[in-house]
Amino acid sequence: MILIKLGGSIITNKEKPLTANKPAIRRLASHLRRIKEPLVVVHGGGSYGHYWSVKYDIHTKPSRYNIKGVSVVKNSMVQLNRIILESFLESNLRPYCLPPSDFMLSDKPIVKKVKEITKIAITGLTPISYGDVMWFGKNKFYILSGDKIMGILSKILKPRLAIFVTNVDGIYSNMKTKRLIRDITVEKPTVSEVTTDVTGGMSRKIREAANISKNGTDVFFVNGNFPKRIANAISGKNFEGTIFRG
Ligand SMILES: Nc1ncnc2c1ncn2[C@@H]1O[C@H](COP(=O)(O)OP(=O)(O)OP(=O)(O)O)[C@@H](O)[C@H]1O
Numbered sequence: 001m002i003l004i005k006l007g008g009s010i011i012t013n014k015e016k017p018l019t020a021n022k023p024a025i026r027r028l029a030s031h032l033r034r035i036k037e038p039l040v041v042v043h044g045g046g047s048y049g050h051y052w053s054v055k056y057d058i059h060t061k062p063s064r065y066n067i068k069g070v071s072v073v074k075n076s077m078v079q080l081n082r083i084i085l086e087s088f089l090e091s092n093l094r095p096y097c098l099p100p101s102d103f104m105l106s107d108k109p110i111v112k113k114v115k116e117i118t119k120i121a122i123t124g125l126t127p128i129s130y131g132d133v134m135w136f137g138k139n140k141f142y143i144l145s146g147d148k149i150m151g152i153l154s155k156i157l158k159p160r161l162a163i164f165v166t167n168v169d170g171i172y173s174n175m176k177t178k179r180l181i182r183d184i185t186v187e188k189p190t191v192s193e194v195t196t197d198v199t200g201g202m203s204r205k206i207r208e209a210a211n212i213s214k215n216g217t218d219v220f221f222v223n224g225n226f227p228k229r230i231a232n233a234i235s236g237k238n239f240e241g242t243i244f245r246g
Protein backbone atom coordinates (compact mmCIF):
# COMPACT_ATOMS: atom_id res chain seq x y z
CA MET A 1 0.00 0.00 0.00
CA ILE A 2 1.17 3.52 -0.76
CA LEU A 3 0.23 6.44 1.46
CA ILE A 4 0.12 9.85 -0.19
CA LYS A 5 -0.43 13.29 1.33
CA LEU A 6 -1.63 15.93 -1.10
CA GLY A 7 -0.50 19.14 0.55
CA GLY A 8 -2.73 22.15 0.78
CA SER A 9 0.06 24.04 -0.99
CA ILE A 10 -0.60 22.10 -4.21
CA ILE A 11 -4.37 21.47 -4.10
CA THR A 12 -5.19 25.09 -3.19
CA ASN A 13 -3.71 28.51 -3.68
CA LYS A 14 -2.49 29.21 -0.13
CA GLU A 15 -2.13 32.95 -0.81
CA LYS A 16 -5.81 33.31 -1.73
CA PRO A 17 -8.55 32.34 0.75
CA LEU A 18 -10.89 29.54 -0.30
CA THR A 19 -9.42 28.85 -3.72
CA ALA A 20 -8.91 25.28 -4.85
CA ASN A 21 -6.31 24.61 -7.54
CA LYS A 22 -8.65 22.53 -9.68
CA PRO A 23 -6.28 21.97 -12.62
CA ALA A 24 -3.60 20.66 -10.23
CA ILE A 25 -6.13 18.38 -8.49
CA ARG A 26 -7.27 17.02 -11.87
CA ARG A 27 -3.70 16.39 -13.03
CA LEU A 28 -2.79 14.66 -9.77
CA ALA A 29 -5.91 12.49 -9.97
CA SER A 30 -5.14 11.35 -13.51
CA HIS A 31 -1.59 10.39 -12.50
CA LEU A 32 -2.68 8.64 -9.30
CA ARG A 33 -5.13 6.62 -11.43
CA ARG A 34 -2.17 4.91 -13.15
CA ILE A 35 -0.65 3.59 -9.91
CA LYS A 36 -1.10 -0.16 -9.73
CA GLU A 37 -0.72 -0.58 -5.95
CA PRO A 38 -3.49 0.08 -3.37
CA LEU A 39 -3.51 3.75 -2.43
CA VAL A 40 -4.55 5.68 0.66
CA VAL A 41 -4.73 9.46 0.28
CA VAL A 42 -4.68 12.25 2.88
CA HIS A 43 -5.08 15.92 2.03
CA GLY A 44 -4.26 19.12 3.85
CA GLY A 45 -6.20 22.29 4.60
CA GLY A 46 -4.47 24.83 2.37
CA SER A 47 -6.44 28.04 1.90
CA TYR A 48 -9.58 26.38 3.33
CA GLY A 49 -8.91 24.93 6.80
CA HIS A 50 -5.84 27.05 7.57
CA TYR A 51 -7.55 30.27 6.49
CA TRP A 52 -10.43 29.87 8.95
CA SER A 53 -8.27 28.37 11.72
CA VAL A 54 -6.13 31.52 11.67
CA LYS A 55 -9.24 33.75 11.63
CA TYR A 56 -10.76 31.98 14.64
CA ASP A 57 -7.42 31.36 16.38
CA ILE A 58 -7.82 27.58 16.48
CA HIS A 59 -4.65 25.48 16.82
CA THR A 60 -3.28 21.98 17.29
CA LYS A 61 -3.31 22.34 21.08
CA PRO A 62 -6.62 21.07 22.59
CA SER A 63 -8.55 24.01 24.02
CA ARG A 64 -12.04 25.50 24.41
CA TYR A 65 -12.06 27.30 21.07
CA ASN A 66 -14.87 29.42 19.68
CA ILE A 67 -17.55 26.93 18.63
CA LYS A 68 -18.68 29.00 15.64
CA GLY A 69 -15.05 28.82 14.48
CA VAL A 70 -14.98 25.05 14.96
CA SER A 71 -18.09 24.75 12.83
CA VAL A 72 -16.73 27.02 10.09
CA VAL A 73 -13.35 25.24 9.91
CA LYS A 74 -15.04 21.84 9.75
CA ASN A 75 -17.39 22.98 6.98
CA SER A 76 -14.56 24.43 4.94
CA MET A 77 -12.71 21.10 5.02
CA VAL A 78 -15.82 19.27 3.83
CA GLN A 79 -16.02 21.77 0.95
CA LEU A 80 -12.41 21.18 -0.08
CA ASN A 81 -12.79 17.42 0.37
CA ARG A 82 -15.85 17.46 -1.93
CA ILE A 83 -13.89 19.15 -4.69
CA ILE A 84 -11.24 16.45 -4.46
CA LEU A 85 -13.81 13.64 -4.25
CA GLU A 86 -15.53 14.89 -7.43
CA SER A 87 -12.25 15.13 -9.29
CA PHE A 88 -11.16 11.66 -8.12
CA LEU A 89 -14.53 10.23 -9.15
CA GLU A 90 -14.18 11.73 -12.63
CA SER A 91 -10.72 10.17 -12.92
CA ASN A 92 -12.16 6.80 -11.91
CA LEU A 93 -10.09 6.62 -8.71
CA ARG A 94 -13.21 5.51 -6.82
CA PRO A 95 -12.65 7.75 -3.80
CA TYR A 96 -13.94 6.60 -0.42
CA CYS A 97 -14.42 9.60 1.86
CA LEU A 98 -12.84 8.96 5.26
CA PRO A 99 -13.06 11.90 7.72
CA PRO A 100 -10.51 11.43 10.51
CA SER A 101 -13.33 11.28 13.11
CA ASP A 102 -14.00 7.86 11.54
CA PHE A 103 -10.81 6.40 13.02
CA MET A 104 -9.81 8.78 15.84
CA LEU A 105 -11.20 9.14 19.34
CA SER A 106 -9.99 12.32 21.05
CA ASP A 107 -6.32 12.46 19.93
CA LYS A 108 -5.78 8.68 19.70
CA PRO A 109 -6.28 6.36 16.73
CA ILE A 110 -8.85 3.58 17.03
CA VAL A 111 -6.41 0.88 15.92
CA LYS A 112 -9.08 -1.63 14.89
CA LYS A 113 -10.69 0.94 12.60
CA VAL A 114 -7.39 2.11 11.12
CA LYS A 115 -6.52 -1.48 10.22
CA GLU A 116 -9.65 -1.73 8.05
CA ILE A 117 -8.38 1.11 5.82
CA THR A 118 -5.90 -1.06 3.89
CA LYS A 119 -8.63 -3.63 3.30
CA ILE A 120 -10.81 -0.90 1.77
CA ALA A 121 -7.89 0.20 -0.44
CA ILE A 122 -7.31 -3.37 -1.64
CA THR A 123 -10.87 -3.54 -3.05
CA GLY A 124 -9.88 -0.85 -5.55
CA LEU A 125 -11.41 2.08 -3.68
CA THR A 126 -9.18 5.00 -2.69
CA PRO A 127 -9.75 5.93 0.97
CA ILE A 128 -9.28 9.67 1.29
CA SER A 129 -8.86 11.42 4.62
CA TYR A 130 -7.97 15.00 5.50
CA GLY A 131 -6.70 17.33 8.18
CA ASP A 132 -9.63 18.54 10.28
CA VAL A 133 -10.79 20.16 13.50
CA MET A 134 -11.50 17.39 16.02
CA TRP A 135 -13.50 16.88 19.19
CA PHE A 136 -11.03 16.28 22.03
CA GLY A 137 -13.47 15.86 24.95
CA LYS A 138 -14.17 18.10 27.98
CA ASN A 139 -15.50 20.85 25.66
CA LYS A 140 -12.14 21.06 23.92
CA PHE A 141 -11.29 20.82 20.22
CA TYR A 142 -7.98 20.66 18.33
CA ILE A 143 -6.62 20.75 14.79
CA LEU A 144 -5.37 17.42 13.51
CA SER A 145 -3.09 18.06 10.53
CA GLY A 146 -2.90 15.91 7.43
CA ASP A 147 0.83 15.49 8.16
CA LYS A 148 0.00 14.07 11.59
CA ILE A 149 -2.55 11.70 10.02
CA MET A 150 0.28 10.48 7.77
CA GLY A 151 2.29 9.60 10.89
CA ILE A 152 -0.64 7.89 12.62
CA LEU A 153 -1.60 5.80 9.58
CA SER A 154 2.02 4.88 8.77
CA LYS A 155 2.68 3.59 12.26
CA ILE A 156 -0.28 1.21 12.16
CA LEU A 157 -0.51 0.34 8.44
CA LYS A 158 3.20 0.28 7.57
CA PRO A 159 2.79 1.36 3.93
CA ARG A 160 5.47 0.42 1.40
CA LEU A 161 6.08 4.13 0.83
CA ALA A 162 4.83 7.44 2.21
CA ILE A 163 4.83 10.38 -0.20
CA PHE A 164 4.34 14.04 0.71
CA VAL A 165 3.31 16.12 -2.29
CA THR A 166 3.72 19.91 -2.06
CA ASN A 167 4.25 22.86 -4.40
CA VAL A 168 8.05 22.75 -4.04
CA ASP A 169 10.65 20.26 -5.34
CA GLY A 170 11.23 18.65 -1.94
CA ILE A 171 13.18 20.02 1.00
CA TYR A 172 15.56 22.82 0.16
CA SER A 173 18.69 23.54 2.13
CA ASN A 174 16.99 26.94 2.62
CA MET A 175 14.31 28.94 0.83
CA LYS A 176 16.82 31.52 -0.49
CA THR A 177 19.14 29.27 -2.48
CA LYS A 178 16.46 26.62 -3.14
CA ARG A 179 19.17 24.00 -3.36
CA LEU A 180 17.42 20.63 -3.13
CA ILE A 181 18.45 18.17 -0.42
CA ARG A 182 18.17 14.75 -2.04
CA ASP A 183 18.86 12.57 0.97
CA ILE A 184 17.84 14.05 4.29
CA THR A 185 20.04 11.74 6.37
CA VAL A 186 23.05 13.52 4.88
CA GLU A 187 22.06 17.14 5.45
CA LYS A 188 19.81 19.24 7.70
CA PRO A 189 17.71 22.06 6.18
CA THR A 190 16.86 25.54 7.38
CA VAL A 191 13.12 26.06 7.36
CA SER A 192 11.24 29.31 6.95
CA GLU A 193 7.75 29.32 8.45
CA VAL A 194 4.56 30.36 6.73
CA THR A 195 2.22 32.21 9.09
CA THR A 196 -0.90 30.95 7.30
CA ASP A 197 -0.15 27.34 8.34
CA VAL A 198 -1.57 26.57 11.79
CA THR A 199 -0.05 23.09 11.81
CA GLY A 200 3.59 24.08 11.75
CA GLY A 201 4.33 24.16 8.01
CA MET A 202 7.50 22.54 6.75
CA SER A 203 9.30 22.06 10.08
CA ARG A 204 6.62 19.84 11.63
CA LYS A 205 6.20 18.05 8.31
CA ILE A 206 9.92 17.18 8.39
CA ARG A 207 9.63 15.91 11.96
CA GLU A 208 6.63 13.76 11.03
CA ALA A 209 8.48 12.35 7.99
CA ALA A 210 11.56 11.58 10.08
CA ASN A 211 9.39 9.60 12.53
CA ILE A 212 7.73 7.66 9.72
CA SER A 213 11.13 6.71 8.28
CA LYS A 214 12.34 5.61 11.72
CA ASN A 215 9.57 3.00 11.66
CA GLY A 216 11.09 1.55 8.48
CA THR A 217 9.04 3.26 5.74
CA ASP A 218 10.79 5.21 2.97
CA VAL A 219 9.39 8.74 2.78
CA PHE A 220 9.51 10.94 -0.31
CA PHE A 221 8.83 14.64 -0.78
CA VAL A 222 7.89 15.54 -4.36
CA ASN A 223 6.58 18.51 -6.33
CA GLY A 224 2.94 18.01 -7.33
CA ASN A 225 3.31 20.45 -10.23
CA PHE A 226 5.20 17.59 -11.90
CA PRO A 227 2.94 14.64 -11.05
CA LYS A 228 5.11 12.24 -13.07
CA ARG A 229 7.57 12.51 -10.16
CA ILE A 230 5.08 10.62 -7.98
CA ALA A 231 5.20 7.65 -10.37
CA ASN A 232 9.00 7.92 -10.47
CA ALA A 233 9.19 7.85 -6.67
CA ILE A 234 7.01 4.73 -6.66
CA SER A 235 8.97 2.91 -9.36
CA GLY A 236 12.29 4.04 -7.87
CA LYS A 237 13.48 5.29 -11.26
CA ASN A 238 14.72 8.85 -11.95
CA PHE A 239 13.54 10.09 -8.60
CA GLU A 240 13.47 13.85 -8.25
CA GLY A 241 12.78 15.15 -4.75
CA THR A 242 13.87 14.45 -1.19
CA ILE A 243 14.08 11.03 0.41
CA PHE A 244 14.05 9.96 4.07
CA ARG A 245 15.31 6.40 4.02
CA GLY A 246 13.37 3.98 6.20
N1 LIG B 1 13.60 24.48 3.59
C1 LIG B 1 12.43 24.41 2.93
N2 LIG B 1 12.30 23.57 1.87
C2 LIG B 1 11.13 23.48 1.20
N3 LIG B 1 10.02 24.20 1.50
C3 LIG B 1 10.07 25.04 2.55
C4 LIG B 1 11.29 25.18 3.31
N4 LIG B 1 11.05 26.11 4.27
C5 LIG B 1 9.79 26.51 4.13
N5 LIG B 1 9.17 25.89 3.10
C6 LIG B 1 7.77 26.12 2.68
O1 LIG B 1 6.97 25.03 3.07
C7 LIG B 1 5.86 24.98 2.18
C8 LIG B 1 5.19 23.65 2.28
O2 LIG B 1 4.62 23.49 3.57
P1 LIG B 1 3.10 23.84 3.82
O3 LIG B 1 2.73 23.35 5.18
O4 LIG B 1 2.80 25.26 3.47
O5 LIG B 1 2.39 23.01 2.68
P2 LIG B 1 1.39 21.79 2.75
O6 LIG B 1 1.73 20.89 3.84
O7 LIG B 1 1.39 21.30 1.35
O8 LIG B 1 0.01 22.49 3.05
P3 LIG B 1 -1.09 22.02 4.13
O9 LIG B 1 -0.51 22.19 5.47
O10 LIG B 1 -2.22 22.96 3.87
O11 LIG B 1 -1.41 20.61 3.78
C9 LIG B 1 6.46 25.28 0.83
O12 LIG B 1 5.50 25.83 -0.03
C10 LIG B 1 7.59 26.26 1.17
O13 LIG B 1 7.19 27.58 0.92
Ligand SMILES: [Mg+2]
Nearest residue numbers: 197199201202
Ligand atom coordinates in the same frame (compact mmCIF):
# COMPACT_ATOMS: atom_id res chain seq x y z
MG1 LIG C 1 1.31 22.24 6.22
